[in-house]
Amino acid sequence: MKCGIRFPAGLALLCLFASCDKTLYQVDLTASENVAPVNNYYAYSDSVVDVYYRLWAKGGKLEYGIHNNTTKPLYIDWKSGFLSYNGNRISYVTAVDPETAGRALPVVTDQDLPTLVPPGEWIPVSKVDLRRDYFDPGTTDKKAPAFEAHYDSTTSPMVFRNVLYFSHDSAFANPVRVANTFWVTEIKSMDADGFYRFKGANGPNHGFYTKGYVKDQAATNVGIVVGSLVGVVALISIAGFVALISSL
Numbered sequence: 001m002k003c004g005i006r007f008p009a010g011l012a013l014l015c016l017f018a019s020c021d022k023t024l025y026q027v028d029l030t031a032s033e034n035v036a037p038v039n040n041y042y043a044y045s046d047s048v049v050d051v052y053y054r055l056w057a058k059g060g061k062l063e064y065g066i067h068n069n070t071t072k073p074l075y076i077d078w079k080s081g082f083l084s085y086n087g088n089r090i091s092y093v094t095a096v097d098p099e100t101a102g103r104a105l106p107v108v109t110d111q112d113l114p115t116l117v118p119p120g121e122w123i124p125v126s127k128v129d130l131r132r133d134y135f136d137p138g139t140t141d142k143k144a145p146a147f148e149a150h151y152d153s154t155t156s157p158m159v160f161r162n163v164l165y166f167s168h169d170s171a172f173a174n175p176v177r178v179a180n181t182f183w184v185t186e187i188k189s190m191d192a193d194g195f196y197r198f199k200g201a202n203g204p205n206h207g208f209y210t211k212g213y214v215k216d217q218a219a220t221n222v223g224i225v226v227g228s229l230v231g232v233v234a235l236i237s238i239a240g241f242v243a244l245i246s247s248l
Contacts, residue, residue, distance in 0.1 A: 025189070
């Protein structure tokens with residue numbers, strides 16, 4: 001009896017090319033000196049404006065909204081406002097980022113200046129990327145799969161500050177200045193399972209996350225050798241099995 005079953009020998013070779021790269025996630029938790037955490041947001045409030053911040057996203061997104069608490073139209077002076085990132089001042093009317101070329105900023109054109117916020121209403125502001133890259137803890141062991149580090153405002157690897165100017169006058173007489181500062185207080189590095197457990201237990205929080213890969217070359221070499229042996233054994237086993245059922 002001939003059997004029509006065919007076994008793709010290529011399946012047995014998959015082990016030869018198995019990757020030992022590890023997908024890692026880093027969760028950056030943050031704090032602020034004058035902005036209160038509320039649910040999954042940060043909220044700043046005074047008699048003139050409310051500013052609501054949301055950070056949680058891959059790579060971090062400094063997304064915020066501005067609410068006019070007054071009974072008069074409120075103008076935003078984008079030319080005077082800026083985002084400070086680790087001491088580097090980034091203008092809201094310039095698309096160039098001195099820290100990381102290509103970071104997306106909420107660029108404002110001259111035609112958009114100034115922005116008016118009607119009484120009792122709010123406007124959203126475009127998302128600003130915080131960090132796209134996996135954070136290198138600076139350890140000598142580059143194969144370290146995970147780590148946890150804690151910082152204060154003076155030792156943090158990331159400090160960012162949002163400075164805005166408001167006025168009821170389009171010429172910006174007597175402007176009101178709002179400066180909100182944040183910094184990373186803790187970085188938790190974990191594998192994919194740990195990240196999804198963290199996310200499930202905590203949900204979106206007052207931080208953000210990044211994704212990276214760490215390659216263990218020693219493990220990769222062992223994996224190739226073991227994979228090769230497994231592949232050879234699998235090929236021999238498949239060939240023997242096919243010969244057996246073909247002879248029936």
